[in-house]
Amino acid sequence: MGENAPEEQVLVDYPDSKSPSLYLKNPTQEEKVATWSINAANWGKALSEPDYLEREAYLTTVPLAKDNGVTHWILVDRNLPPNERSILASCESLRKPVLVSHNGVVTEGITHGIGSVFSQPKFRGKGYATRMLRELAPILKTWQTDPNIPGRETCPFSILYSDIGTKYYSKFGWEVHPSTHVALPPSSSPSSSSAKTLSYTDLPPLCALDEQTLRTQLSQTSDNKTHVALLPSYEQMQWHHKREDFVTSKIFSKSPTIKGAICDSPGSRVWAIWTRAYYGPLKPESGNTLHILRLVLEDERDTQENVESLKAVLQIAQREAEEWKVSEVDVWNPSQVVRSLVRKTGLEHEEVERKEESIASLMWYGEGKGTADEIRWVANEKFGWC
Ligand SMILES: CC(C)(COP(=O)(O)OP(=O)(O)OC[C@H]1O[C@@H](n2cnc3c(N)ncnc32)[C@H](O)[C@@H]1OP(=O)(O)O)[C@@H](O)C(=O)NCCC(=O)NCCS
Missing domain, CATH: 3.40.630.30 (Gcn5-related N-acetyltransferase (GNAT))
Incomplete structure (x- = not known):
């Protein structure tokens, strides 16, 4: 401000935040x-x-x-x-x-x-x-x-x-509540042929099956804790995809049709549904990310077959991340088994515990205190984010 400039008057009315008005x-x-x-x-x-x-x-x-x-x-x-x-x-x-x-x-x-x-x-x-x-x-x-x-x-x-x-x-x-993820870098290396890409029309039956499996899983709890889950319904995924399609159409003048990948071994299928999220310009510092919205392992055990399937699915995600110019692939709140499988894939990755961003938080309205100790948030993955 120049030496002779009049003192600036900022006429903003700040009501008391506790005011009944x-x-x-x-x-x-x-x-x-x-x-x-x-x-x-x-x-x-x-x-x-x-x-x-x-x-x-x-x-x-x-x-x-x-x-x-x-x-x-x-x-x-x-x-x-x-x-x-x-x-x-x-x-x-x-x-x-x-x-x-x-x-x-x-x-x-x-x-x-x-x-x-x-x-x-x-x-x-x-x-x-x-x-x-x-x-x-x-x-x-x-x-x-x-x-x-x-x-x-x-x-x-x-x-x-x-x-x-x-x-x-x-x-x-x-x-x-737990807010961790596994982060993998984009990669252009060819993926193994054992996984197939998923497009829009593949998703509704997979989501319906996932919902059904989750209901069954929750009906088998017996540990005296309250288990809660957002339904991984098709609409949940679609909300992210509509956003993704809008944003990519503005940035790239086209939108990605590959919304996930599946490794189709009967009875032990592994699939991931994903979205690309852009937080800023196409630069690493923007943190643009391919988020796995939901990862499903039909037979969630630490087996070599699952290692191979998960690797094939993640490699397609990495390839898509490269193609769509995002900086990483994130899988939210992987279970112990999934962590172990990821380690065994040999894919470069980092295990992250978030302290600042996207901290999953839940206010319980029912009986009890609703502490994170009492409430188990199942399937706490990116699809629930808004
Ligand atoms: C976060 C935000 C909504 C707070 O609004 P506000 O009216 O200033 O909030 P209040 O006056 O009620 O509370 C201020 C408190 O927020 C805290 N706060 C604000 N921004 C923060 C940040 N980035 N990290 C941690 N705490 C933050 C302040 O430290 C302050 O703490 P104190 O009460 O212990 O002094 C506002 O700063 C904002 O719009 N930020 C940009 C958008 C954003 O980050 N939104 C949150 C998305 S989860």
Whole structure:
């Protein structure tokens, strides 16, 4: 600032974050767009701003999100009219089907995955996101539940994936759950011929079978713990694929048709469904990643056959990562068996425990404390992310 410049007056009104005049509302369309325009600086770096705004609007229309599957939330002053009030904090919640099992008794319900938690820079550090989250948590417990709709009777828990470490959300009651992954580099080396690629039309029957197997698995629990799982349904995968197709069409003017790979040995098939996610320009520092949304081993044992099958599937993923210019292939929360198998493949890889980004977090609404010790989050893989 020049020596004689008048002192700048920043006329921003900062209401007290505890004020009763603040409340949580659903934004108007204009307010949604305003929110996306501001958070584009954080989450739109792979796209131009108009493309990012288009993507966010488009993502409200895809299966899972459409018909109120997604809900947008803003913290505002109740005395100010829509479109003229400051948006002090914002987020969204996406409804997803879940299973809960206790000693083999399986019930269905919904969860809400909270995403895009945001406060614009000028409003940060004043407790607005805290206020929003403290109000939202109990609302979600009954949000869109309906005793007359099978599968929608209860919302036993809500989830989120923290990108700001393990502490912020846990203080509100979203408990930190295992958040690890195995990371493999892209590779152009030819894969063994024993795996086949999966495209869109291959996925629905595989997802249906996966859902069925998971139900059976949960019906066999007997350890007095509560086991919870998001359903790895086709719609869950599709939500990621619609996003991927939109983003790749903007970046590459085409979209990938290979959505996974399978090694088809009867009775012990191994398959992976994946998506490519772009967080910034096509450079290693952007962290663009081919995420395995869901990895299934029909016969999950530490056998040489599984080593070969998993290797063949992962090699196709690595080849796709190379082809689509992402920096790594990630498999979230691999089981002990899968870790062992990956080691035996001889493929270069790293085992990572995440401390900052994508920390899977769950708030339990049922009986008990809902600590990560009491609640076992089964199939806690990337498909559940939002
Ligand atoms: C994270 C965010 C929503 C917090 O909003 P806010 O209204 O400033 O939050 P509050 O005032 O309620 O709380 C501030 C706290 O958040 C913490 N916080 C903010 N950003 C953080 C980060 N990147 N890592 C860890 N903690 C963070 C602050 O340290 C502060 O902690 P304190 O209460 O112990 O002092 C806001 O900083 C933001 O929009 N950031 C960019 C987008 C983002 O990262 N969103 C989270 C995605 S999971």
